[in-house]
Amino acid sequence: MKVLRFNNGRLGISDGVKVVDVTDRFGGEEWPPVGINRLIRDFSQHRAAFAALLASSDGVPVDAVRLETPVPWPNKLMAYPVNYHDHAKEMASKGLASVQGYFLKANSSLTGPQDAIELPALSGREIHHECEIALIIGKEGRQVAPEDALDYVFGYACLMDMTIRGREERVFRKSYDTFTPVGPWIVTADEVPDPSNIDMKLWVNGELRQQANTRDLIVDIRNMVSIASSASTLYPGDIIATGTPAGVDKVLPGDRVKIDVAHVGSMSLQVVQGDKGANVVFEKPYEFVRAE
Ligand code: MN
DSSP states (O other): EEEEEEEEEEEEESSEEEEEEOOHHHHSOSOOHHHHHHHHHHHHHHHHHHHHHHHHHHOGGGSOEEEEESSSOOOOEOOOOOOOHHHHHHHTEEEEEEHHHHHHHGGGEEEESSSEEEEOSSSOOOOEEEEEEEEEOOBBBBBOOGGGGGGGGGEEEEEEOOEEEESSSSHHHHSSSEEEEEEEEEEEEGGOOOOTTTTEEEEEEEEEEEEEEEGGBOOOHHHHHHHHHHHHHBBBOOEEEEEOOOOOEEOTOOOEEEEETTTEEEEEEEEEEEEEOOOOGOSSOOOOOOOO
């Protein structure tokens, strides 16, 4: 099943073709927008009713709604750094996920599949796409063992970890507004037959830039959940960005970036130039050099 948000904070369930609105079961529209967190927490109690509802309702076509980022207000948006060997090589990085652990991105960087990526007004800096898979946590847990970790994964989504290249604080370089598109929905974990075998791809203007499979992860999905939970209690709706493979590169105004994750779906975002974002930190130019 697909779980999604649409049309200014409505909560929906979907089979990929139609959307059935279940907002009123989870408190209606609200601020902060955490109804989806409750839906995720309580999903197992509602699963059978949702399946029946999807089977019996006309709903509205997915194409007729405006999809939004599935979890706009998670307790945490975690991300693993260098988690594919080929990306470590191109960045000449020894800071592998296995020796660094996770970092955080600002929740306010989250956007949806029909939002634009707004480039900050930073001349002299490259802003790169990173093609990633998002894990959405389904239940509260601390010190989760790797063998139990998949019980804590509610579902999967496409995620782009947009990044300003430079030497400044990673959190700052990755936390600009619109720098974490997630979507087009969350696919529940039962629809992903093997989390250690998920293909993903990213194109810019139709040109394939990145391609990988989760079998090539340095820290795999079970261990990402386990390591994160050793430090921090995980809560329903938490998001883990699982890392990007080789092929990161700059995006420019007017580009269209498409990501596809097997069993999940795809989303295609427009890149636009914004007029905000300049500050003293990024005044100094930085030249990105790909290692050979
Ligand atoms: Mn990343």
